[in-house]
Amino acid sequence: MLDVHTPERRATTDAVDTTALPHARGPVSSAVLEVLADDRAAGDLPHPSSSGLDPYGDDLQLALYLCYELHYRGFPGVDPELEWDPDLLALRRALEQVFVAALQRDVEGGDDVEAAVDALLVEPVEGTGPSWKLAEDGELWQLREYVVQRSIYHLKEADPQAWVIPRLDGQAKASLVTVEHDEFGAGHADRVHARIFADMMDELGLDSTYHAYLDVAPALTLATVNVMSLFGLHRRWRGASVGQFALVEVTSSPGSARLVKAMQRLGLPVAAQAFYEEHIEADAVHEQLVRRGLLADLTAREPSLAADIVFGIQASSFLEDRLADHLVRSWDAGSSSLLRAAV
Numbered sequence: 001m002l003d004v005h006t007p008e009r010r011a012t013t014d015a016v017d018t019t020a021l022p023h024a025r026g027p028v029s030s031a032v033l034e035v036l037a038d039d040r041a042a043g044d045l046p047h048p049s050s051s052g053l054d055p056y057g058d059d060l061q062l063a064l065y066l067c068y069e070l071h072y073r074g075f076p077g078v079d080p081e082l083e084w085d086p087d088l089l090a091l092r093r094a095l096e097q098v099f100v101a102a103l104q105r106d107v108e109g110g111d112d113v114e115a116a117v118d119a120l121l122v123e124p125v126e127g128t129g130p131s132w133k134l135a136e137d138g139e140l141w142q143l144r145e146y147v148v149q150r151s152i153y154h155l156k157e158a159d160p161q162a163w164v165i166p167r168l169d170g171q172a173k174a175s176l177v178t179v180e181h182d183e184f185g186a187g188h189a190d191r192v193h194a195r196i197f198a199d200m201m202d203e204l205g206l207d208s209t210y211h212a213y214l215d216v217a218p219a220l221t222l223a224t225v226n227v228m229s230l231f232g233l234h235r236r237w238r239g240a241s242v243g244q245f246a247l248v249e250v251t252s253s254p255g256s257a258r259l260v261k262a263m264q265r266l267g268l269p270v271a272a273q274a275f276y277e278e279h280i281e282a283d284a285v286h287e288q289l290v291r292r293g294l295l296a297d298l299t300a301r302e303p304s305l306a307a308d309i310v311f312g313i314q315a316s317s318f319l320e321d322r323l324a325d326h327l328v329r330s331w332d333a334g335s336s337s338l339l340r341a342a343v
Contacts (some may be wrong), residue, residue: 016077026059055102083249159230175293203272239305243312
């Protein structure tokens with residue numbers, strides 16, 4: 001008789017393509033990779049102590065990313081039953097607790113949603129982030145590297161936020177779905193934003209294969225994507241997921257304009273500019289939908305979520321700022337921002 005608590009694994013699976021898996025970055029990610037490669041039983045996974053893990057470090061962030069990816073497209077040959085393996089889920093939960101505790105420690109907090117969004121709209125006269133640098137004097141290799149860094153999210157753009165849809169109601173749901181409809185091409189496969197991003201990578205001579213650059217993406221990059229997955233997968237964090245979604249839609253239009261300027265300055269073809277051109281106009285419209293529809297309605301319906309919405313905005317901003325600082329510092333030093341130069 002089948003034990004309902006230990007789901008039956010498939011008798012046969014396709015061979016795991018270990019070349020599609022990244023290299024381990026520590027004992028925890030190594031253990032997860034061994035499970036994915038069918039070289040270790042999930043029941044033998046370690047139970048890491050929170051005191052011994054860097055919440056923003058490569059080992060934890062890669063292990064988390066691998067666990068989350070099982071809920072997206074997975075990896076070639078990896079048993080799909082692992083998505084709901086209780087031992088992997090228990091490990092993921094322990095890692096999430098370390099990650100969330102660090103974010104709660106490192107951001108200010110609060111419950112004034114309108115003030116948090118207003119703060120996002122204030123841009124410095126002279127910015128110092130990567131889009132500013134690329135627009136003014138960035139080199140082609142730096143632009144290509146920026147696109148590589150962003151590919152970890154943009155090749156699955158808007159997928160993490162889709163999990164929050166069944167957790168919303170009323171105008172909040174309608175507004176978020178309206179924005180997501182645009183992200184997914186408004187019914188046209190060639191206009192799906194992930195597809196347009198892949199086309200841009202092709203134009204830039206980069207590998208647009210899903211996860212082509214996962215092995216060289218630093219923890220700073222993985223963390224910006226992991227926080228989206230964490231918020232999206234947990235109903236408890238639906239407010240934070242909406243906050244993260246709002247951050248992206250409210251802030252991306254000016255940065256996209258600067259990236260188009262960078263591409264034009266570098267003489268890149270019009271086809272390479274399509275992704276960021278799309279976000280200049282689309283996200284300017286989305287900003288209003290997010291503020292007046294999604295956020296206003298959700299806070300009216302569930303005022304207790306205000307603090308979580310602010311946390312989502314602040315946590316994602318914190319992680320994005322850390323990545324931006326790393327990119328600019330690396331480029332100013334003439335070095336790659338990746339774990340290994342790949343462009």
